[in-house]
Amino acid sequence: MGAVDTPETGVKHKKGRKRKPKRIGVKVDMTPMVDVAFLLLIFFMCTTVFRKPQALEINLPPDPKAHVEIAQSNVLTLRVISPTDKSRGDIRAFWFIGTDPPKEAKLEELQGIFAAEGKKNPKLVVLVKIDRLVKYHYMVGIIDDLQFADLNRFSLAPLEPKEKQEVDK
Amino acid sequence: MAAKKMKRIGVKIDMTPMVDVAFLLLIFFMSTSQFDPPQKVPIKLPDSHSNLKVPESDVLVLAISKDNQLLWNVGKNPQEFTDLGSLEQLVIDQRRKNPRLRVAIKADKESDYGTMEDVMGIMQKTNTITFSLVTELLNSKRSALRG
Numbered sequence: 001m002g003a004v005d006t007p008e009t010g011v012k013h014k015k016g017r018k019r020k021p022k023r024i025g026v027k028v029d030m031t032p033m034v035d036v037a038f039l040l041l042i043f044f045m046c047t048t049v050f051r052k053p054q055a056l057e058i059n060l061p062p063d064p065k066a067h068v069e070i071a072q073s074n075v076l077t078l079r080v081i082s083p084t085d086k087s088r089g090d091i092r093a094f095w096f097i098g099t100d101p102p103k104e105a106k107l108e109e110l111q112g113i114f115a116a117e118g119k120k121n122p123k124l125v126v127l128v129k130i131d132r133l134v135k136y137h138y139m140v141g142i143i144d145d146l147q148f149a150d151l152n153r154f155s156l157a158p159l160e161p162k163e164k165q166e167v168d169k
Numbered sequence: 170m171a172a173k174k175m176k177r178i179g180v181k182i183d184m185t186p187m188v189d190v191a192f193l194l195l196i197f198f199m200s201t202s203q204f205d206p207p208q209k210v211p212i213k214l215p216d217s218h219s220n221l222k223v224p225e226s227d228v229l230v231l232a233i234s235k236d237n238q239l240l241w242n243v244g245k246n247p248q249e250f251t252d253l254g255s256l257e258q259l260v261i262d263q264r265r266k267n268p269r270l271r272v273a274i275k276a277d278k279e280s281d282y283g284t285m286e287d288v289m290g291i292m293q294k295t296n297t298i299t300f301s302l303v304t305e306l307l308n309s310k311r312s313a314l315r316g
Binding site: 030034037038040041044045047048053054055056057058059060061062107108110111130131132133134135136137138139140141142143144145147148156158 | 184188191192194195198199201202204214215216217218219220221222223224233273275276277278279280281282283284285286289292293296298299300301302303304305306307312313314
């Protein structure tokens with residue numbers, strides 16, 4: 001298997017008359033080389049990952065002290081907390097517009113809320129306040145949902161203890 | 170069994186094309202595969218729908234492990250541990266060394282948001298206002314928050 005014969009090296013006569021060429025018995029056994037080649041091929045095929053990790057790009061405001069005045073009615077505040085009472089689950093989300101009282105929402109509902117509110121008010125700005133104890137992937141999920149709903153005007157702000165107490169009941 | 174001289178059957182399969190293809194594939198996979206630098210701490214990335222590519226060169230990768238440890242590396246250099254206190258100086262030094270440096274944060278999905286908040290505070294202080302969060306691509310339309 002996998003052996004290669006060297007081409008016949010017959011000496012041709014000038015006028016095209018063929019003579020029976022003398023066979024030179026050099027045979028190179030390619031089997032081990034082909035074996036190694038296949039081994040490497042399988043190794044590289046198995047270890048190659050075509051899928052590259054993706055990235056969410058975050059832009060922070062350049063100056064932390066810069067304040068942008070926005071009408072209260074255009075601000076949707078989202079508070080995500082890790083409840084002190086663990087029987088209420090790992091994570092709870094509350095949202096309100098302007099100075100309305102916070103309403104609880106399930107995480108799965110947020111995408112729908114963002115889409116609906118964004119449609120109602122194109123000037124909507126979302127203020128996301130996440131508790132420090134919340135797991136990081138929830139933040140990525142929320143940013144992802146916001147981008148999905150085309151709400152690219154959002155900002156992340158620290159959650160004040162008072163704000164947590166207000167909803168952590 | 171009686172030892173009889175077997176009649177030779179002249180079936181020869183020419184393996185040359187197969188071996189050619191095998192080598193072609195071998196060279197392709199060898200040249201396209203890149204090995205990730207070894208990771209000191211395994212990191213499980215969160216999911217998102219974002220399909221932006223992580224920049225490939227001039228990147229400072231800041232990794233945050235499950236238990237909120239910070240690690241950093243630039244390019245193919247090995248990872249080194251750091252902490253929130255020295256991160257600011259580190260980012261400033263690295264950016265001075267390479268002004269085109271970008272920051273990619275590779276945080277474990279189970280790490281606390283608080284660490285990320287602190288890191289973002291440092292990024293803002295060092296005026297590194299654009300950075301990427303490395304995530305795994307989610308193909309379906311469902312929300313990443315749904316389990």
